[in-house]
Amino acid sequence: MKKIFAVVTVFCLLIISASGAFATQYNTGCGLGSMVMENQEGLLFQVLAVTTNGTSANQTFGITFGTLNCEQPASFASLEQSEIFIANNMDNIANDIARGQGEYLDTLAVLMEIPENERDVVYARLQDNFSVIYSSAEVSSTEVLSGIQAHM
């Protein structure tokens, strides 16, 4: 009886304090869904981590005009800011285009030098062509950029 109780107590302790495994922070690769992922540590880890405002060692010092989470694709010949911005914000830009508005779209408009008075029209056109621009789940940032340019 006592043994069983000990086992149950220890078992509960383990469930409570360390549920889940830990995993890498970045989901690497280009395209949709390449973003920083949540750490999946157990509670005990999280409690211990209270004391460390930590960061993984892949933080950079320097104004990074490269892609954050993925290797640069070969077609990245010129480091066009808009292309880099798209590559790093594929998901949020998709969201903004589908909604026809948003901060990411506004930023892209600034980078692509779309005059302010034309933006509403451009946004509407992009929205109409969302499924052409984001043509498949494997769409690359280069394809998204040319899709946007084609429908601007």
Place this chain on the structure above:
Amino acid sequence: MKIFRKWRCPKNRGGISIFFFRFIAAFLVFLALAPFSHAESGERNAVYLETVLAEAREKRLHEARYWQVLVHYREGAFGVKSIVDDPHFFLAEKGRTDPEAELEATIRAFFEPAEDEKEAAVCRFVARFAWIRERLDLDVSRLPVSACKGFDAFMEENEPKSATLAFPTSHINSPASMFGHTMLIIETKDKTNLLAHSVSYAAETDESFGPLFAVKGLFGLYRGYFSILPYYAKLQQYNDVDHRDIWEYRLNLSEDEIRRMMLHIWEWESVGCRYYFFTRNCSYLLFLLLEAARPEVDLTGTRPLWVIPLDSIRTIQEAGFMDKDSVSYRPSRTTKIMHLISRTPEAGKDIALALAGGESEKELESLLAGGDLSRKEKRLAYELAAEYVQYRYTKRAIGRDVYRERYLHVLGMRSRLGDSGDGDLYRIETPVPPHRGHRSARLAVGGGRSGGDPFFEFRLRPAYHHLMDNATGYVDYSQIVFADTALRLDPDAGTLRMEAFDLIDIVSISPRNRFFKPLSWKFSTGLVRVEDGDGEGRSLVYRFNPGSGVAYESDVFGAWYAMLETQGDVGSTLDKNYSAGIGASTGVVRPFRENWKMQVYAKNIYYGLGEEYNAFEAGVALNIAQDANSALALGIMRKRERGAYRSEAAVFVNLFF
């Protein structure tokens, strides 16, 4: 640390070639002149160096405030010492403790030739160079490297215009972030905020798990580094993935001050400090940058024993770095989802959940047909679904392939409904900003009756927020308490004893709903008093008590929670010196009337290991906030442990400072 410095980003390829052309031309000129100029001018420059050094000594430049700020010297108990502990940051051997030697070594270093501009002292210590050059009227044409072109190019390219202090608040249910974080955002000309640069200091940890993790963070066994990333990268991390709201406090730095700050930030590349969670943390290191911008202000000198990000905002504000009404709010994805939920009718939520859950077209069709939603309501439902699919993906509830497919499917549906025409969809009402909440240290003075005897009690808590404290500016239903120490005076016996020491006491009650299913949990450890077996007095034991469970929220009851707990006590008063067991707790926490809060709770632990007994406790607590920094706390409770009953009633005045 992987470092790649690419300060300069030419707008087009022409920019690159011009840059390269200039660089190569300069290099060729340098090669051609080097052999001649060296021997000839070497002696003259040596004489010039001595003149410069003499002038620096005469002006007592090393005593200037700006020099103290740039090298971060502080007067300590053992004399002057720099806060920075990386030898890489100093040019003199004793540079860390000798401002004069460091100044002299810095000036000498400016006269040293360097193979690579980046490695030249003029570039590595570009802020020191700018200042010394001005103060001593240096003839830069006599220096081997006369300017830091990399820095100048960066400034020209980016034209930093303004700076903002960003405060990602605590994670909704993650204690690792419970103190929040602070970083600087440098906005540049003609760019939107997303393209601004974030400057952030954090400990660098390669290991992702280890029992030493906490110890290392507390006692300086990690090194902290500054990193600079586009702000959108930080937003992705904090807003989208960590689900932390971000508060932005616009700083009133002038362009000159921003330039000084940029000069100094440049000097921090690959310079690391020992990272101490409570003292040398993200917020403290930002003080160093702000001092470099505005050296007449002393931020590091006024610091208390610890620096908490939230407190640092107030410190910076009180030092005059912010104008009134300079705060703005960036809701996290979770906040956006909650906002959309509040505006979407039930049928729309069904559709959103079905879409995010990947229901088949058929089921979806029947939902859409039965729902009878307006075009606007459908938009809401699809937008909610899109955000929620992303949420599930970042929580790893679905894999990447599934995510991509569903996300695009939902967005495709949304895009076919046209512009929302509802610009305020994401205009989420701004809550009370965190700096207006209570301060994080708390002194409680009060008294009451325990087991029929009167007592007076003093409690001092260095940090941070109690479940019962007014939650304005903090996360609702959360608690994080560090080192709360209670001393109790028994007026009859004339004794003053430690009543409790809550080393760590964290509670996270996260209500569940149709979209979010978080675990609620608690963790506490410290010294508490338990009844002595003979029913006479009470003795201190060391307690370890984690627990986890679920919580729900309703308008009537507030937050209701139930948790499974384990508890272990160690102390000489116990048979076999320990007891351990399992049990459960439940309660409701209900804020009302704006500044009142009530909690009713009960907890039972059955100790089956070590000394065996059953412990039960129930109570009611009430907190009435007078203003942000004072409150009245009342509580009654009754418990039974080790065969003895005890009732206790107490009243406290809580003062936050």
